[in-house]
Amino acid sequence: MELEKLCSKVESFREEMVKTLCDLIKIKAIGPDNGGEGELDRAEYIHGIFENWGFKVERYDSKDDRAKGGVRPNLVVRLCEKEDMERIWIVTHMDVVPEGDPDLWDTPPFEPVIKDGKVYGRGSEDNTQPLVSSMFAVKALKDLCIEPKRNLCLAFVSDEETGSRYGIQHLINLGIFRKGDYFIVPDAGTPQGDCIEVAEKSILWIRFIVRGKQAHASMTHQAINASREAMRFLLELDSTLHSRFNRKNELFLPPESTFEPTKRESNVENINTIPGRDISYFDCRILPEYGIDSVLEVVENVVENFNSRSEAKVSYEVVQREESPPTSVESKVVTLLKDAIKLVSGVDAKPVGFGGNTCASFFRKAGFDAAVWSTVDGKAHQPNEYAVVEYMIKDAKVFSVLPTL
Incomplete structure (x- = not known):
């Protein structure tokens, strides 16, 4: 019953999710190492949305004089304020890579274009699509007043594209996460959503x-x-x-x-x-x-x-x-994620390794279990990068179900 309610609620957010995705693409969140001003404008936009929804937003800035405002912001949002609850985190990054050669793009990279169920623009897939999915997953749970079995927590971090020193490493060093927390990092995947990354090169x-x-x-x-x-x-x-x-x-x-x-x-x-x-x-x-x-x-x-x-x-x-150790395929985060994917889409996801480097590697090095999963066409860092609206909706459903299992 909760599954049907959550899926229906997420579907009702479709237009708002697409608008949020487009608004975020317009904000050029390129880090200073890549010649940009950083993530402050994006962070403030996300902060404002959650405040309007009635969530408490925690902000943890990392000092960087090269960036706008002299900081690299990181945001944390929790579904519940109960400290004794088990916590599952969804961690996405706000920064994007530069557009590269603009002549290779069919449309301006930071002017989103909606066409054939896709939203084109730099950073649309990496990492804005799953970022928006996580936002509306927690909103669905709050709007329906569902009592979760575990707390769903979100982190929106800076600097993932250039080393994560000002992002997830900063949060880990501050002690934001505690023993027993586990993490989903939706920063890689397949079009079928059938691969859960448990190890990185x-x-x-x-x-x-x-x-x-x-x-x-x-x-x-x-x-x-x-x-x-x-x-x-x-x-x-x-x-x-x-x-x-x-x-x-x-x-x-x-x-x-x-x-x-x-x-x-x-x-x-x-x-x-x-x-x-x-x-x-x-x-x-x-x-x-x-x-x-x-x-x-x-x-x-x-x-x-x-x-x-x-x-x-x-x-x-x-x-x-x-370099980081792998996450066990028998870990709780992998098991829960497999169950949620099966419930929402009927897909039997399998554990795989990944050649990229994500925030998951830092969690694993710190002793936490982390799984990387999302539904994407694999257009990150390419000209004419796009997000797929149906993937964004489906992944939001999966994220919303996780705290109820």
Whole structure:
């Protein structure tokens, strides 16, 4: 009976949910590390909605002078104020990545467009769709005055896209969460909603600096071309890492470790100058079978070997590293989530691994059980990113059912 009431109530929010999604897309919540002002405007918008609904909102700012207002805000909302209740958390992030090349978009990235049951815009899927789902799940429970078996708590965090130092790590360090809490992080998924992520690959970001000698492009005898040497080095490193760490684990998709050259910083502004410095980055997602230190040992060997053969010199630094234990497939959060998904959509969800890095990894490192689940088409960080309205509605139903099971 409660299931039918909750599903019906969530359905009644359809237009309001789409409007909220569109309003949030318009707020450009890009973090300072990616050239933006941060999440303050989004946080204030969300704060205002919950206050209008009659919820108490707790705000935990992390100081960051680069951001608007000098802070990176984090919000917490609880269905009940009973301190002795078991607590299940849904954690979403407010920040989004930059739009990338605007010419690759069919519509302006921060002007939402509704078409064929989808809402297009940067951040629509990652992470605004599940963020809105969580908001209206707790509203449905409150409006129906349902007495839950456990408290449903929501956290809306900053800085997920650039390391979570000002977001979920800040909340964990403050002691907001307590022993026995468990967490759902709806930051990855499938179109069928049939995969519950219980393990993440380790993440390693590395910055490589290749130093050569700058000269006029016509005076090659006076130069050491850092760009050319960087390309040689990066290809050599790429080949070595893939050959040395080649195991497969079918829990994950893709099933192998990935080592991808990604960002390259601008070296010279004009065409007719040979660059004397080149800066490049690798994004590595490493299976749990391997340790990050073993990868770094190989990187060090490749750097030393290359430097012994090249007139250019390579150095490197670790930009980010994260590794965390898996969550048991028998844990309460996985069991409850599987039951809720089955009740709402009839789907038998299975445990999987994930190559990305989410807030769940920080919870697992802190000793908490966390599961990653949502229903998405996997358009995060892509041009023409979109959210699917039906997915947003369905996931809100699943979230609303969780405290009643």
